[in-house]
Amino acid sequence: MLTWTDPLSYVHGLTPQQRRVLKKLDVETVSELLSILPRRYDDYSNIFPIVNIPIGESVTIKCRIKDLKKLPTFRKRFVIIRGVVEDDTGSIVITWFNQPWMLQQLKIGDEIFVSGTVRQHPKFGRGFTSPIWEPATEETLAAGNIAPVYPLMGQVTQKTLRKIMKIVLDDLDEILDPLPKGLVRSAHQPDFFEAIKFVHKPEIIEHTETGRQRFVFNEVLLYQLAMRMAKNLADQGGAPKIKFDENFAKKFTKGLPFELTPDQKRAVWAAAQDMEKEKPMRRLVQGDVGSGKTVVAAFCVALVHRAGFSAALMAPTEILAKQHAITLQRFLGAYHIPVLLMTSSTRILFENGEETKLKLSEAKQRLKQGRVVAVGTHALIQPEQCPPDLGLAVVDEQHRFGVAQREALTVIQRPDSLVPHLLSMTATPIPRSLALTFLGDLDVSIIKTKPAGRKPIKTNLLVGDSGRKMAYQAIRNAIIRKEQAFIVCPLIDPSDKLGMRSVEEEKKRLSFGELRGLKLSTLHGKMGAAEKDVAMNEFKDGKADVLIATTVVEVGVDIPNATIMCIESAERFGLAQLHQLRGRIGRSDKDCSCFLIATDDSVALNRLRVLEQTNDGFIIAEEDLKIRGQGNVLGLQQSGKSPFKYLRPADDLQIMKLGRDLALELMEKDPELASVPILRDMANEIRQTAHGE
Numbered sequence: 001m002l003t004w005t006d007p008l009s010y011v012h013g014l015t016p017q018q019r020r021v022l023k024k025l026d027v028e029t030v031s032e033l034l035s036i037l038p039r040r041y042d043d044y045s046n047i048f049p050i051v052n053i054p055i056g057e058s059v060t061i062k063c064r065i066k067d068l069k070k071l072p073t074f075r076k077r078f079v080i081i082r083g084v085v086e087d088d089t090g091s092i093v094i095t096w097f098n099q100p101w102m103l104q105q106l107k108i109g110d111e112i113f114v115s116g117t118v119r120q121h122p123k124f125g126r127g128f129t130s131p132i133w134e135p136a137t138e139e140t141l142a143a144g145n146i147a148p149v150y151p152l153m154g155q156v157t158q159k160t161l162r163k164i165m166k167i168v169l170d171d172l173d174e175i176l177d178p179l180p181k182g183l184v185r186s187a188h189q190p191d192f193f194e195a196i197k198f199v200h201k202p203e204i205i206e207h208t209e210t211g212r213q214r215f216v217f218n219e220v221l222l223y224q225l226a227m228r229m230a231k232n233l234a235d236q237g238g239a240p241k242i243k244f245d246e247n248f249a250k251k252f253t254k255g256l257p258f259e260l261t262p263d264q265k266r267a268v269w270a271a272a273q274d275m276e277k278e279k280p281m282r283r284l285v286q287g288d289v290g291s292g293k294t295v296v297a298a299f300c301v302a303l304v305h306r307a308g309f310s311a312a313l314m315a316p317t318e319i320l321a322k323q324h325a326i327t328l329q330r331f332l333g334a335y336h337i338p339v340l341l342m343t344s345s346t347r348i349l350f351e352n353g354e355e356t357k358l359k360l361s362e363a364k365q366r367l368k369q370g371r372v373v374a375v376g377t378h379a380l381i382q383p384e385q386c387p388p389d390l391g392l393a394v395v396d397e398q399h400r401f402g403v404a405q406r407e408a409l410t411v412i413q414r415p416d417s418l419v420p421h422l423l424s425m426t427a428t429p430i431p432r433s434l435a436l437t438f439l440g441d442l443d444v445s446i447i448k449t450k451p452a453g454r455k456p457i458k459t460n461l462l463v464g465d466s467g468r469k470m471a472y473q474a475i476r477n478a479i480i481r482k483e484q485a486f487i488v489c490p491l492i493d494p495s496d497k498l499g500m501r502s503v504e505e506e507k508k509r510l511s512f513g514e515l516r517g518l519k520l521s522t523l524h525g526k527m528g529a530a531e532k533d534v535a536m537n538e539f540k541d542g543k544a545d546v547l548i549a550t551t552v553v554e555v556g557v558d559i560p561n562a563t564i565m566c567i568e569s570a571e572r573f574g575l576a577q578l579h580q581l582r583g584r585i586g587r588s589d590k591d592c593s594c595f596l597i598a599t600d601d602s603v604a605l606n607r608l609r610v611l612e613q614t615n616d617g618f619i620i621a622e623e624d625l626k627i628r629g630q631g632n633v634l635g636l637q638q639s640g641k642s643p644f645k646y647l648r649p650a651d652d653l654q655i656m657k658l659g660r661d662l663a664l665e666l667m668e669k670d671p672e673l674a675s676v677p678i679l680r681d682m683a684n685e686i687r688q689t690a691h692g693e
Contacts, residue, residue: 001173006030013167021155030168037199037215037646038148041208044115044132045146051089053118053126060115060143062136063087065108070100085114092118093127111136113143132159141166146202165200178678179218183666187658189214213655215646220659223644225683228667235279237419240391242275242307252302255334256295258451264292267445268299271423274443275304275392281421286429287447288617289583290454293425294324296447297394298331300423301373305337309391310367312374312420314381316397318343318529319536323558324396325350325375332373340366342376342385345529390420397426427583428576429617448618453589457582459612461570461596461605471566471595472514478564479518479545483590485564487548488581490572492524501568507548515546523549554580560588570596571605575624578608579617626650 002010007029008019027033044060053059063085071080081096081103094114096102106112116131132147134140141147141162150161177184177192184191190198190210198211249272253260260268267285274281287293301311313328315321325341329350332339338351340363347363349356358366363385367374370389380386414420424442462470475485487510491502503524511520521544523535532552538544540559547553547562554577565585570578578596585592598605610623649656666673673680 002030002168002171003173004031004175008033011164011168012171014164018156018160018164021153025153030172033164033168034172034196034200035215035645036150036153037212038150038208040149041202041205042115042142042147042149043205044142045144047113047144049089050085050087050092053092055118055120055126058115058117060113061085061087061092062111062113062143063092065106065110065112066091068103068106068108070103085112093124094131095127095129097130099130106133113140115143115147146205146208148200148202169197169201178682179221180676180679183662187217187662189217192218212646213652216648216652216655217659219644219646220652220656221663222679222683222686224660224663225666225673225679226686228663229673229680229683231282232667232671234282234419237280237417238278239275239280239421240309240389240414240418241278242272242304242309242391242421244272244276244303245306248306249299249303252299252335256331260295261292261447261449261451263287263445263447263449264296267296267447270443270445271296271300272303275300275421280419281392281423282442283422283445284424284426284442285445285447286426288429288450288615289427289580290587291427291447291450293396293427293447294327295331296445297396297423297425298328300392301328301394302332302335302337304392304421305332305335305371305373307391308371308389310370310372310374310387310389311392311394312376312380312386312390313394313396315375315377317552318345318377319532319552319557320396321375321377322346322533327558328373328375337373338366338371339373339375342367342374342380343529344377344379388415390414392421392423395422395424397428427580427617429621454586455589455591456615457565457586457592457594459582459594459596459615461598461608461612463598463600463605467595468597469514471564471597472510474593474595475515475546475564475566476518481563482542482561483564484539484542484544484559484562485546485566486553486562486581486584487546487566487568488553489548489550489568492526492550503548503550506568510546510548518545519543520546520548523547523552525550525552551577551581553584557584558587559584560590562587563590563592565592565594567594567596569599570608571598575607575610575620576617578611579620582611 008014008022008027011030022028022033027036042058044058047060047062048054050061050063053061064087065083066086067084069082071082073080079098079100081099083094083096083102083106084091085094086092113134113136114128114131115133116128118126118128120126132142134143141159148162148165150158153161156164175193175196179192189195192214195211195214198207199215202208202211271281271283274283285293285296287296297313301313304311313324315324321343322341325339325348329339333350333353336352338349340358341348341350342363347358347360349358349363349366366372367385367387370387372387374380374385374387376385460470462468478485487506489501489503489506492504503522507520507522510516521535521538523532523539527535535544535547536557539547542561551573562585565582567573567578567581573581582594585594594611596608596611598608607623610620614620647656666676666679670676673683
C-alpha cells in the first residue's frame with residue numbers, strides 16, 4: 001500500500017523517464033502527484049450506439065475496427081490514419097493525425113471503446129478526430145467514465161497521467177485528514193480522502209466541484225491561520241508608541257501646497273491612531289491612480305520623525321524610489337527631516353537643503369545614527385540597511401513585491417525587540433472578494449476622491465494603423481500646446497512576435513515617420529540605472545517630447561505635463577495594468593487622453609471597452625479578476641510558491657468567507673493552536689514557504 005508521503009519511486013508501473021519528467025515539474029511524492037487537480041472534465045459516461053451519436057457532445061461508443069489505413073499526403077512528416085468502426089447500428093469514420101503507431105496498435109476486428117466529440121464535416125460527413133481509444137477487453141480509464149483532463153505535464157500524456165493516478169488511488173492507504181473531523185463537519189466539507197477520489201475518479205460530475213472546494217477550503221483556512229499567527233507574533237513583540245503631536249499635524253497640513261481631500265485626512269488620522277497603540281499597525285491604503293497616497297505616507301513619516309523615530313519607505317523600482325525620495329524631501333525639507341535614498345546603485349542624503357552623495361559605509365553609518373527617513377528598493381531589507389530605531393515601514397505598490405520582501409520589513413525587530421508599524425499602499429484596488437481572504441490581517445483605508453482640479457482621462461480603443469494615425473495626431477497637437485506624451489510598448493527589442501511592437505524599433509520608425517521632428521526618448525528595463533535617470537530627467541525637464549517605454553513606467557512616474565498616453569498591443573495587457581499605465585497621465589488640471597491601440601479587431605477586444613466606460617479602478621479590478629484571476633491583482637506570481645493553487649476568487653466567495661470565519665474562531669479560542677498541532681505545523685509551513693523565497 002502507498003502512503004501520502006511516499007516517493008513516486010514506490011509507484012508500480014511508473015517508468016524512470018516518467019519519474020524524471022515529473023521531477024522536473026517538482027512532483028516527487030504521492031501527495032504532490034495527487035495535488036495536481038484536473039483543469040476540466042470530459043463526460044464520457046454515456047455510451048451511445050453509433051446511429052444515435054449527438055453532434056458536438058462528449059460521447060463514448062463501443063465498436064469494432066472495420067477498416068484502418070494510412071492515407072497519402074503531400075506534406076513530409078505529416079501522417080493521416082483513417083479508420084472506420086462499426087457496431088450493430090451503423091458505422092462512423094475516425095481520423096488520427098501524426099499517429100502512425102495506430103497501425104501497429106489496432107487491427108481489423110479489434111473491439112475498442114472510442115471517446116471524443118463527433119463533428120459534422122461538409123465533405124466527409126460525421127466523424128471523430130483524434131479521439132481517445134481503449135481496448136474493450138480491459139478496465140477503462142476514460143470510456144464510460146467522467147475523464148479528468150489535467151494541466152499539460154511535459155512528456156506525460158493525459159492517458160499516461162490518468163493511468164498513473166488510477167494506480168496510485170487503487171494502492172493508496174486511507175490517509176489521515178489534516179483537519180479535525182469536527183471542523184470538517186461544521187464546514188460541511190467531505191473527508192479529505194473522499195475529496196481526493198472525487199477530483200481524480202468522480203462517479204458523478206457534481207463530485208468534481210465538491211472535491212475541488214475541499215482543496216480550496218484547506219488552502220484558504222491555512223493561509224488565514226498563517227496570517228493571523230504572524231500578526232499575533234508581531235503583536236506579542238509590541239511596537240514603538242508614536243505619540244500624536246496635534247500642533248505639528250496642523251502645521252504640516254497648513255504647509256502643504258494643496259488641501260487634503262476628506263479621504264486623505266481619514267487615512268492619516270486612522271494611521272495616527274493606530275501608531276499610538278503599543279501593538280504594530282498593519283494598515284493598507286488603497287487609492288486609485290492619482291488619488292494622492294504619497295502625501296498620506298509623507299504625513300505619517302513626518303509624525304514618526306516628530307515622535308523621535310526613523311521611517312523607511314520601500315518601492316518596487318529604483319525609478320520610483322528616487323522619485324519618492326525627491327517628493328518626500330519636498331514635503332519634509334521645511335521641517336529639517338533628513339531623507340536618505342538607498343538603492344543598489346545610489347546613496348544620496350537630502351538634509352538641510354543639500355544633496356550629498358554617500359559611500360555605502362557612510363550611508364550605513366548615517367542609518368545607525370537613527371532618526372532618518374530611508375527610501376529605497378528591496379535593498380533596504382539587507383543587513384545594516386535599516387535604521388535601528390525604525391518606527392514605521394511604508395511599502396509602496398505592495399502588490400508588486402513578493403511576500404518574502406514585504407514580510408521582511410514587517411517582522412524586523414529593533415534592538416529593543418519592538419516591531420515597527422507597517423503602512424502598505426497600493427494603486428491597484430483590491431476587489432471585496434479578494435480582500436476577504438488576502439487582507440485578513442490588515443486594516444484598510446480607501447482613498448477614492450482625487451485631488452481637486454483633476455479631470456477624468458478620456459480613453460479610446462483604436463485598431464491598427466488607421467487608429468494609430470489618430471493617436472499620433474493627438475500627440476503632435478499636444479506637443480504644439482507644449483505638453484508631452486508617453487508611448488508604451490510590450491517589448492524592448494525588435495521582434496515579429498504576433499505583430500507586437502518594441503521600444504527600440506518604434507523609436508527608429510517614428511523618428512523618420514509620423515513623429516519626425518519631435519524629440520523622442522526611450523526607457524526600459526535593460527538600461528542601466530544612470531541611463532534610466534538621464535531618460536527620466538530629460539522627460540521630466542521637458543527636454544524630450546515623447547517617452548517611448550515598456551511597463552517600467554507603470555507605477556509612480558509623475559509627470560504633470562504629460563497629457564497623452566498611447567499603449568501599443570493593448571490586448572496583451574490586463575485591465576488593471578492598463579489602468580495603472582493610464583494613471584501616468586491626468587495628474588494636472590489639463591485635458592488628457594489615453595489611446596489603447598490593438599493589433600487587430602478581435603472579439604477579445606470587448607473586455608477593453610470597460611476602460612472606455614470608466615475611470616473607477618475598483619470596477620476595473622473586479623472585471624480583471626473575472627478574466628485573469630487573482631495573481632495579477634495581488635502579485636502572487638511574485639511570491640515564490642503561492643499558497644493558492646486551487647482558489648477561484650470569482651467563484652469561491654462563500655468558501656473564502658467560511659475559511660476566514662473558522663480561522664478567526666479557532667484563533668480566538670486557541671491563539672497558539674496548541675490543541676490542533678497538525679494545523680499549527682501546516683500553517684507555519686505555509687508562512688515559511690510563502691515568505692522564504
